[in-house]
Amino acid sequence: MNEQENKLKHTETSKSLPIAMLRAREAIMLSFRPVLAKHGFTEQQWRVLRVLGEKGPSDAGQVAFDACILAPSLSRILGKLEKDKYISRFIDANDGRRINLSLTTLGEEVLEKIVPETGIIYNSLQKSYGEEKLRVLLELLGEISQWKGR
Amino acid sequence: MNEQENKLKHTETSKSLPIAMLRAREAIMLSFRPVLAKHGFTEQQWRVLRVLGEKGPSDAGQVAFDACILAPSLSRILGKLEKDKYISRFIDANDGRRINLSLTTLGEEVLEKIVPETGIIYNSLQKSYGEEKLRVLLELLGEISQWKGR
DNA sequence: TTTATATAGTTAATATGTTAAGTTCTTTAG
DNA sequence: CTAAAGAACTTAACATATTAACTATATAAA
Numbered sequence: 001m002n003e004q005e006n007k008l009k010h011t012e013t014s015k016s017l018p019i020a021m022l023r024a025r026e027a028i029m030l031s032f033r034p035v036l037a038k039h040g041f042t043e044q045q046w047r048v049l050r051v052l053g054e055k056g057p058s059d060a061g062q063v064a065f066d067a068c069i070l071a072p073s074l075s076r077i078l079g080k081l082e083k084d085k086y087i088s089r090f091i092d093a094n095d096g097r098r099i100n101l102s103l104t105t106l107g108e109e110v111l112e113k114i115v116p117e118t119g120i121i122y123n124s125l126q127k128s129y130g131e132e133k134l135r136v137l138l139e140l141l142g143e144i145s146q147w148k149g150r
Numbered sequence: 151m152n153e154q155e156n157k158l159k160h161t162e163t164s165k166s167l168p169i170a171m172l173r174a175r176e177a178i179m180l181s182f183r184p185v186l187a188k189h190g191f192t193e194q195q196w197r198v199l200r201v202l203g204e205k206g207p208s209d210a211g212q213v214a215f216d217a218c219i220l221a222p223s224l225s226r227i228l229g230k231l232e233k234d235k236y237i238s239r240f241i242d243a244n245d246g247r248r249i250n251l252s253l254t255t256l257g258e259e260v261l262e263k264i265v266p267e268t269g270i271i272y273n274s275l276q277k278s279y280g281e282e283k284l285r286v287l288l289e290l291l292g293e294i295s296q297w298k299g300r
Numbered sequence: 301t302t303t304a305t306a307t308a309g310t311t312a313a314t315a316t317g318t319t320a321a322g323t324t325c326t327t328t329a330g
Numbered sequence: 331c332t333a334a335a336g337a338a339c340t341t342a343a344c345a346t347a348t349t350a351a352c353t354a355t356a357t358a359a360a
Contacts, residue, residue, distance in 0.1 A: 012204060015288060017275075018182070019197065021175040022218045024294035025168055031299035032168070033318085042318085044346065047169065054162060061308065068172045073346055075310055080345090097308040097355045124300040125167075133290060138165060140287045143279065144174035149181035150274035183348085192348085194316065211338065223316050225340055230315090246325045247338040 017144075031121050039114055044069055045077055046114075049086060049103065053111045057102035059092065086110065167294075178275065185267050189260065194219055195227055196264070199236060199253065203261045207252035209242065236260065 029043065036046050047067040052058065055066065064074045078101065081087045086107035092098035103111065126134055179193060186196050197217040202208065205216065214224045228251065231237045236257035242248035253261065276284055 016200075017272075017284070017288065018175055018178055018193075019218055020288050020291040020295070021171045024291040025171040025175075026218060027295045027297045027299070028168055037319090042345065043168075050166075059308085068169055068176060070347065070349095071309065072311080072348075076346080095308085095356070099309070121300065122167075125297060128297065128300075129294065133293075134167070137287070137290045137294070138167065138170050140283060140290070141167075141170040141174040143283075144287070145170070145177045147177045147275060147278065149177070150271060150278075187349090192315065209338085220317065220319095221339065222318075222341080226316075245338085247323095248325095249339065 021141075028125065031125075032118060035114070035117050035121065039110060041110075041114075044073065045081060048074070048077055048081060049107060049111050052087065052101060052103045053108065057100055060089075060099040060101060063101055081107075171291075181271050181275075182268060185264070185271065189264055191260075191264075194223065195231060198224070198227055198231060199257060199261050202237065202251060202253045203258065207250055210239075210249040210251060213251055231257075 033043060036043060041049070044067070047069065048063060051063050051066040055062075058066070060071070060074060060078065063069075064071050067074070069077065078087065078089060078099075082089055085104055087101055088104055089099050089101050092100050183193060186193060191199070194217070197219065198213060201213050201216040205212075208216070210221070210224060210228065213219075214221050217224070219227065228237065228239060228249075232239055235254055237251055238254055239249050239251050242250050
């Protein structure tokens with residue numbers, strides 16, 4: 001590969017990491033979204049429910065980080081999830097700025113109902129793609145996530 | 151790992167592929183977005199310009215695929231890019247439904263001005279992460295993109 | 301203690317994501 | 331040739347993404 005080609009490499013969309021991640025993610029979400037939609041949830045709402053189910057009650061900042069959702073988006077999502085009674089939010093006793101969140105019984109119920117359905121899809125992916133490859137991919141993505149930029 | 155743990159594995163957000171890709175992508179975009187913003191572009195607008203620069207004039211459907219943007223979003227983005235004179239769009243002579251797109255001279259100029267700046271960032275990532283790892287990651291993501299779902 | 305600064309969330313404004321419906325043009329069945 | 335079906339793009343409606351400004355509380359400095 002000559003100098004010119006190397007300089008332009010990252011401009012090729014097929015070799016652009018952000019676009020590659022977007023494409024790959026989209027291929028997967030194409031299967032997941034209909035399942036969530038059937039139950040009336042968006043992927044973001046679903047991430048919030050899963051995070052709360054996995055780590056138990058947390059404050060909004062923690063959920064925002066875990067679900068990879070920015071604070072302004074989370075605020076609106078929480079408003080809807082609370083209105084629909086999937087979660088409850090209350091001010092922290094020790095820090096009046098902090099909002100604690102937890103699943104309601106209804107929230108736990110839908111979580112347990114939907115998880116098996118998404119599990120079927122994920123298992124199918126794992127089967128056709130390979131468990132080891134999947135492990136490597138998660139590892140590599142995890143390292144990218146650590147990048148502090150420049 | 152027992153049966154119960156295995157069943158819940160994909161529910162752990164740290165091992166969820168869609169979330170892992172989201173996180174990794176965000177880590178990278180955190181560095182890229184300010185550069186694009188400095189020039190007044192969003193990442194989606196930038197993807198459209200890059201795709202047109204890389205493959206030359208294309209119809210809207212092709213650009214939508216290449217830039218990984220859904221048609222409705224692309225319509226709005228094209229409206230803005232055209233208004234700002236970065237691209238031109240005209241109806242295909244052989245198929246009245248199809249819209250052909252191409253960069254204007256101004257579009258080519260901004261592309262050539264910004265690409266080197268993003269290149270610096272990408273090279274930094276490549277250096278700290280490793281060229282070989284990056285290649286493997288792109289390969290694995292490419293395979294995921296092929297997945298037809300189930 | 302009073303002021304300054306920082307933190308956690310929310311609200312606002314603009315852009316994009318997502319699904320459904322609508323338009324216009326093409327192709328195909330009859 | 332004509333009506334039906336399909337394709338490419340646009341518009342609409344609602345949800346989320348992004349950045350900035352704002353509110354309330356908490357902590358640190360003077």
